[in-house]
Amino acid sequence: xxxxxxxxxxxxxxxxxxxxxxxxxxxxxxxxxxxxxxxxxxxxxxxxxxxxxxxxxxxxxxxxxxxxxxxxxxxxxxxxxxxxxxxxxxxxxxxxxxxxxxxxxxxxxxxxxxxxxxxxxxxxxxxxxxxxxxxxxxxxxxxxxxxxxxxxxxxxxxxxxxxxxxxxxxxxxxxxxxxxxxxxxxxxxxxxxxxxxxxxxxxxxxxxxxxxxxxxxxxxxxxxxxxxxxxxxxxxxxxxxxxxxxxxxxxxxxxxxxxxxxxxxx
Amino acid sequence: xxxxxxxxxxxxxxxxxxxxxxxxxxxxxxxxxxxxxxxxxxxxxxxxxxxxxxxxxxxxxxxxxxxxxxxxxxxxxxxxxxxxxxxxxxxxxxxxxxxxxxxxxxxxxxxxxxxxxxxxxxxxxxxxxxxxxxxxxxxxxxxxxxxxxxxxxxxxxxxxxxxxxxxxxxxxxxxxxxxxxxxxxxxxxxxxxxxxxxxxxxxxxxxxxxxxxxxxxxxxxxxxxxxxxxxxxxxx
Numbered sequence: 001x002x003x004x005x006x007x008x009x010x011x012x013x014x015x016x017x018x019x020x021x022x023x024x025x026x027x028x029x030x031x032x033x034x035x036x037x038x039x040x041x042x043x044x045x046x047x048x049x050x051x052x053x054x055x056x057x058x059x060x061x062x063x064x065x066x067x068x069x070x071x072x073x074x075x076x077x078x079x080x081x082x083x084x085x086x087x088x089x090x091x092x093x094x095x096x097x098x099x100x101x102x103x104x105x106x107x108x109x110x111x112x113x114x115x116x117x118x119x120x121x122x123x124x125x126x127x128x129x130x131x132x133x134x135x136x137x138x139x140x141x142x143x144x145x146x147x148x149x150x151x152x153x154x155x156x157x158x159x160x161x162x163x164x165x166x167x168x169x170x171x172x173x174x175x176x177x178x179x180x181x182x183x184x185x186x187x188x189x190x191x192x193x194x195x196x197x198x199x200x201x202x203x204x205x206x207x208x209x210x211x212x213x214x215x216x217x218x219x220x221x222x223x224x225x226x227x228x229x230x231x232x233x234x235x236x237x238x239x240x241x242x243x244x245x246x247x248x249x250x251x252x253x254x255x256x257x258x259x260x261x262x263x264x265x266x
Numbered sequence: 267x268x269x270x271x272x273x274x275x276x277x278x279x280x281x282x283x284x285x286x287x288x289x290x291x292x293x294x295x296x297x298x299x300x301x302x303x304x305x306x307x308x309x310x311x312x313x314x315x316x317x318x319x320x321x322x323x324x325x326x327x328x329x330x331x332x333x334x335x336x337x338x339x340x341x342x343x344x345x346x347x348x349x350x351x352x353x354x355x356x357x358x359x360x361x362x363x364x365x366x367x368x369x370x371x372x373x374x375x376x377x378x379x380x381x382x383x384x385x386x387x388x389x390x391x392x393x394x395x396x397x398x399x400x401x402x403x404x405x406x407x408x409x410x411x412x413x414x415x416x417x418x419x420x421x422x423x424x425x426x427x428x429x430x431x432x433x434x435x436x437x438x439x440x441x442x443x444x445x446x447x448x449x450x451x452x453x454x455x456x457x458x459x460x461x462x463x464x465x466x467x468x469x470x471x472x473x474x475x476x477x478x479x480x481x482x483x484x485x486x487x488x489x490x491x492x493x494x495x496x497x498x499x500x501x502x
Binding site for chain 1: 273274275276277279280283324328331335337339340342343344345346347348349350351352353354355357358359360361362383386440443444446447450451462465466469470475478479481482483485486489492493495496
């Protein structure tokens with residue numbers, strides 16, 4: 001590589017790093033700023049005081065609750081999406097286009113007005129402000145996401161493999177469980193991780209449906225920032241962001257861009 | 267089932283609520299929207315348009331460069347915003363801007379900047395896919411007649427990815443129109459507001475579900491472009 005190309009690469013990297021990492025760095029700076037008053041361009045005193053707060057109950061409780069909700073959402077979404085994704089990928093059944101369209105709508109329309117309306121309906125059934133209510137609202141996004149990734153996963157598995165199993169006398173169910181399902185495991189894991197992250201990071205629906213009793217980390221962060229506790233909000237933001245960035249770092253090769261396009265809607 | 271109960275049903279309820287008062291059909295709620303919120307509708311379209319332009323202004327040169335010279339680390343950085351939740355982006359840009367440019371954070375430019383930052387990941391993903399779909403032979407032909415870097419991007423990659431660019435633009439614009447967390451985290455107090463913030467306060471603080479729904483329907487109509495794009499992808 002020529003020296004000029006090397007310089008161009010270094011410059012390109014520097015610009016991208018400044019623009020992308022810059023705002024995230026300021027989260028780190030804020031999380032360490034024990035004292036920072038306007039108009040100083042830099043905190044007057046640094047310290048770990050606000051990170052210690054992470055170990056206390058009012059931070060751990062939303063974290064625990066968020067993880068619990070995310071686990072339930074992931075399990076339910078996959079339990080529904082694996083058979084449905086398989087059917088959408090393999091079978092031509094009446095109403096297939098309608099089902100696909102149904103799974104596109106939440107992606108295409110603004111969610112907030114719908115969730116506001118859902119919250120009102122939830123009040124009638126006693127679901128507003130409860131964990132099942134938040135799980136339901138997370139399932140909207142989670143299911144859309146899981147069904148589309150699972151459909152893509154099963155499409156990528158050659159149907160000939162199952163046909164071979166049928167020829168050897170296996171039933172459709174047996175061919176699915178014995179052949180297609182094991183091959184789909186990496187895709188299922190990727191889908192599960194992404195649905196889990198989606199639920200953990202979901203804010204709009206949780207804020208509307210969960211208020212005032214169900215507080216997950218994104219809502220906790222919003223409340224902190226509303227009270228001008230910017231350091232606490234910054235600590236929370238870093239904790240929320242970490243799993244996604246780690247995932248990108250570890251799994252980049254396995255994450256097909258089809259999956260990621262949907263994730264960009266978070 | 268779940269989608270029907272938690273998405274379609276509330277969607278129908280809100281459209282109906284926006285059109286009725288005490289059981290009778292009326293456009294009164296839309297008149298309220300026109301009276302109080304027409305400025306905010308224009309403001310929202312403006313911010314989303316500015317954000318979309320900003321996103322492309324950064325993504326087109328970056329992805330063009332990456333198409334011509336693959337470079338993993340920069341590609342990785344560009345995808346980072348995909349995995350940073352909207353709320354975190356809003357807060358990060360607020361605390362990044364406020365100590366250094368106090369007026370900017372809650373202004374239209376600050377919101378557009380934060381939206382552009384967040385959508386850079388999605389734009390990079392879509393544009394890199396489109397640019398990589400352009401056959402190498404076209405680029406070689408252009409190189410043979412002396413074109414380099416910027417010319418290749420402007421005269422070959424961008425025109426040949428036209429449809430993909432249009433689709434990306436519609437998706438990003440609609441997503442920005444419907445954004446709630448970023449303006450919520452960044453804006454404080456007076457001045458024009460993004461549409462979703464209006465919906466939230468109209469519903470949450472005024473308890474006025476009908477007008478909030480009418481605002482929502484305006485947002486659905488503005489996002490129709492994205493719905494059509496998805497529907498076309500379905501039939502393709």
